[in-house]
Amino acid sequence: MKRIVLALILFIAVISAWSNPIVPNLISRFWFEQENVLEIELSAFVGTFQTAEIIYLDAEDSLTIQVNPNAVTVQQINVPQSVNTPASGFFTIRIPQLYEETVHWGTGLENDLSPLNGTQCAVQILYSNLDGDNVYGWAKDVSPAVCGPNYCSARFTYRVECTDLSGLPVAGVSVYNSQSAGGIFINPAITNSAGIATGELYPMKTQIWVNNPITNEIAFNTQFFAELGALIPFSVQLPVSVEENIVSIPAGKLHLYPSVLNPHWNESIRISYDTKLTGKAELVLYDLKVRHLAEKVYDQNEIKWQLPKLSSGIYFVRLTNQGKALGTAKLIILK
Secondary structure, rough: OOOOHHHHHHHHHHOOOOOOOOOOEEEEEEEEEEHOOOEEEHHHHHHHHHOOEEEEEEOOOEEEEOOOOOOOEEEEEEOOOOOOOOEEEEEEEEEEEOEEEEEEEEEOOOOEEEOOOOOOOOOEEEEEEOOEEEEEEEEEEEEOOOOOOEEEEOOEEEEEEOOOOOOOOOOOEEEEEEEOOOOOOOOEHHHHOOOOOEEEEEEEEEEEEEEOOOOOOOOEEEEEEEEOOOEEEEEEEEOOOOHHHHOOOOOOEEEEEEOOOOOOOOOOOEEEEOOOOOOOOEEEEEEEEOOOOEEEEEEEOOEEEOOOOOOOEEEEEEEEOOOEEEEEEEEEEOO
């Protein structure tokens, strides 16, 4: 949790002028040594404030700690008397009157991450959330020796098995997750002929959901803390019948040209799919916030699509056949 006070409004206004500003972090990593000594690695961003002191706060203590005001890399501090434990706690790092950041850990999903076990280290990593914004999130790694600033070596594996109302596998279903860069359309996992989709993600607070392939409404949605090296299975029964679940999913690729478009010169794109389809196919245009902007029937090998008026930004064109997603292509509008 980050809070920006009045003194930083001008600074944030400057970085907000960028197309996708990154909210900075003060805490890079933390872990516990023997006798519950809390070790904290401050991020390189702390040095940009050129402050000689920071304040550490937890449920019982408020400490003023000396730091290098000219640091251009990470700095490490320790708090031997911290009330926190690997199982639960929170602390705040504050640069007086300028900026502060707080991290909570424990068993409940209201926390930023789950309890630390043994030598585990908490590390902030940069990823793109569902709004397409670059943000920092808390993950866990085996130890501070194998991770670093914005680097986590550990992963967990999820496995989603989708069946229809008769218990038969449903192929071609998109399985989305909250760690997908730039939103849910970049790289969803697709169930195979056995109705199974798998993937590897950072061990952190994660959301996974599945849409009904016929209605595109959310049919399964869960949020959880993932542990290092875990295999987490999910079984999803979709409300589709045997008749609806007989669409074969061709192994094709969606092509879009041009993928970068200046509407002052051209307001149309050409779209093709390199596998022949049967039945009704549809193209849908979305933005990064998953808003449905336009649609068009796809009924031949290549079509020309006159797009609606769009602002500069990133968009996605998705091809579906009888309710099942076949492919997605990214479109960038530059004015």
